[in-house]
Amino acid sequence: MTEVRVPTLGESVTEATVATWFKKPGDSVAQDEMLCELETDKVTVEVPAPAAGTLSEIVAGEGDTVGVDALLAQISEGGTATTSEAKAPEPEAEPESPTTPSGGSEMDVMVPTLGESVTEATVSTWFKKPGEAFEADEMLCELETDKVSVEVPAPAAGVMTKLLAEEGATVEAGGKLAIMSTYANSSAATDAGGSSAPAEGSSAPARKDTEDAPSAKKLMAENNLHADQVTGTGKDGRVMKGDVLKAMAAPATAPAPAAAPRAPVAADQAAREERVKMTRLRQTIAKRLKDSQNTAAMLTTYNEVDMTEVMALRNEYKDLFLKKHGVKLGFMSFFTKACVHALNEVPEVNAEIDGTDIVYKNYVNMGIAAGTPTGLVVPVINDADAMSFAAIEKAIAEKGAKARDGKLSMAEMQGGTFTISNGGVYGSLMSSPILNPPQSGILGMHKIQDRPMAINGQVVIRPMMYLALSYDHRIVDGKGAVTFLVRVKEALEDPRRLLMDL
Structure with missing residues (x-):
C-alpha cells in the first residue's frame, strides 16, 4: 500500500483545501499521473501519484482542509496491467502519425525560457501552418509576455504537423506549442483538422465543462x-x-467603469466600431500604472530649465563626440548625469519602501522610458552613476533599438531605481508622469520651446523646457523633491557644475 500525502506548499504556507479529485476509488492510476488538486491562498498545487496501481481509498475529500504531509489517499499496488490501462488513451492522441513520411521523425516545438519570474505567454502569431515546410532556425511563431515578444525558431528543418496552441492561447514556459516532422516534405502533414483541439482546452469555451473547486x-x-x-x-x-x-x-475598483459608462450606440455607428482585445503588454501597463496610483502618495512638483548652455555645448562638441565615440551626443546623457548629481544630494528620491523599512540605494540604475509600437517599456541602465557621457549614450542607443524591435529581455527592464520619461519627443509641453513602482521618483522631460524670459532686466528669447518630478510623498518630503529638481535645473543651466561636482 502506497500513501499519497500533501506535498510542501511553499514558504510559510501550512495548509490547503482539497479542490478536485481527478480519480475515484477503484480507478487505475499510473505513476506521476495527477490525482488531485490542492488550493492555497496563493497557488494551486497538483498532486501526482507516487506509484502505479489502483486508488483504493480517498482520506481527504473535496473541500477538506489539510496540512502539509497529511494523508490524502492510499494506492494499492499491483498494477502492471493498471499502468498500461492508465496510459492507454495516449495512442488516441496521435491518429495522424501514419501521415508522417517514411524515414521521418516527430519532434516537439516547445515554449522557450521566457525570462525571470515569467511563467506564461500568449501565442501572438503563427508564421507556419500545418503542412508547410521550413528550415532550421526559421521563425515558427511569436509569443507575447507581459513585457516582451519572444520569437520561437524551428529546432530543425522539417514540416509543421500539428499546432497544439492556436493564436490567442495561453501557454506555460516549457509547454508544447506544436508537433513537427523532421522530414522536409510538404506531404508530411496533409491533415491537420484536429490541430485546434488542444488549443481549445486553454480557451474560454472549455470553461463550460470545468467543475469549479467546492470551496x-x-x-x-x-x-x-x-x-x-x-x-x-x-x-x-x-x-x-x-x-x-x-x-x-x-x-473597491469596480466603480471605475461606472464613472464612465458606455453610452448607447446607434445601430449604424455600432457597425463602424471595432473591438480588439488588449495585448498582454497593454494590460500590464494599465495594471501597473493603476497600482502605482493606488499604492503611492503621488505628488508632482514643476520647474523650468533654460537649455541654452546644454544646446551650445552639444552643438560645439557633437561632431568630435561622434567621431571619437561612434555615437551621437544627445540630451539624455546630460539629463542622466544631472539626475545622478541630484540623487546624490537627495538620496530618498533614489530609495524605495519595503514594508516598514526604507531601502537607500548607493547606486543609480536609470530607467529610460521608451515608446514602442506595442506600448511603453522602461529599459534600465545599470550603474549609470559610474558611466561616462559616451557610455550612457551608447547604452541608451542600444536599449532603445532593442525596445523598438521587441528584443528587450526581462532582465534589461528590472532593477531600476529612478526613471526619466521624455514626452517632449512627442510634443508634450507639460505633464505629470506616473511613478514606476517600487521607485519613489520619476522625472518628466518636455518640449523645448522658445519663450520670452526676463534676464538681468532684459526680455530675451530662450529655449525653455518644463520639468516635472513625480514622487512618493510617503518617503520624499516636499523640500527634498523641490531641492532635487532645482539641482537638476542648476546642472543643466551650467553644465560645468557636473564636472566640478557642485
Whole structure:
C-alpha cells in the first residue's frame, strides 16, 4: 500500500483545501499521473501519484482542509496491467502519425525560457501552418509576455504537423506549442483538422465543462457571486477559492467603469466600431500604472530649465563626440548625469519602501522610458552613476533599438531605481508622469520651446523646457523633491557644475 500525502506548499504556507479529485476509488492510476488538486491562498498545487496501481481509498475529500504531509489517499499496488490501462488513451492522441513520411521523425516545438519570474505567454502569431515546410532556425511563431515578444525558431528543418496552441492561447514556459516532422516534405502533414483541439482546452469555451473547486462554489454561493463574475486560474480555467476572494475584493475598483459608462450606440455607428482585445503588454501597463496610483502618495512638483548652455555645448562638441565615440551626443546623457548629481544630494528620491523599512540605494540604475509600437517599456541602465557621457549614450542607443524591435529581455527592464520619461519627443509641453513602482521618483522631460524670459532686466528669447518630478510623498518630503529638481535645473543651466561636482 502506497500513501499519497500533501506535498510542501511553499514558504510559510501550512495548509490547503482539497479542490478536485481527478480519480475515484477503484480507478487505475499510473505513476506521476495527477490525482488531485490542492488550493492555497496563493497557488494551486497538483498532486501526482507516487506509484502505479489502483486508488483504493480517498482520506481527504473535496473541500477538506489539510496540512502539509497529511494523508490524502492510499494506492494499492499491483498494477502492471493498471499502468498500461492508465496510459492507454495516449495512442488516441496521435491518429495522424501514419501521415508522417517514411524515414521521418516527430519532434516537439516547445515554449522557450521566457525570462525571470515569467511563467506564461500568449501565442501572438503563427508564421507556419500545418503542412508547410521550413528550415532550421526559421521563425515558427511569436509569443507575447507581459513585457516582451519572444520569437520561437524551428529546432530543425522539417514540416509543421500539428499546432497544439492556436493564436490567442495561453501557454506555460516549457509547454508544447506544436508537433513537427523532421522530414522536409510538404506531404508530411496533409491533415491537420484536429490541430485546434488542444488549443481549445486553454480557451474560454472549455470553461463550460470545468467543475469549479467546492470551496470556491461554496464561497460564491455565500456571497451571491456567479461563476461568470470570477476569472478562474486553476487547471482548464477552474475557479479556485483564491479567485473568488480576489473577485470579492474587486468592488473597491469596480466603480471605475461606472464613472464612465458606455453610452448607447446607434445601430449604424455600432457597425463602424471595432473591438480588439488588449495585448498582454497593454494590460500590464494599465495594471501597473493603476497600482502605482493606488499604492503611492503621488505628488508632482514643476520647474523650468533654460537649455541654452546644454544646446551650445552639444552643438560645439557633437561632431568630435561622434567621431571619437561612434555615437551621437544627445540630451539624455546630460539629463542622466544631472539626475545622478541630484540623487546624490537627495538620496530618498533614489530609495524605495519595503514594508516598514526604507531601502537607500548607493547606486543609480536609470530607467529610460521608451515608446514602442506595442506600448511603453522602461529599459534600465545599470550603474549609470559610474558611466561616462559616451557610455550612457551608447547604452541608451542600444536599449532603445532593442525596445523598438521587441528584443528587450526581462532582465534589461528590472532593477531600476529612478526613471526619466521624455514626452517632449512627442510634443508634450507639460505633464505629470506616473511613478514606476517600487521607485519613489520619476522625472518628466518636455518640449523645448522658445519663450520670452526676463534676464538681468532684459526680455530675451530662450529655449525653455518644463520639468516635472513625480514622487512618493510617503518617503520624499516636499523640500527634498523641490531641492532635487532645482539641482537638476542648476546642472543643466551650467553644465560645468557636473564636472566640478557642485
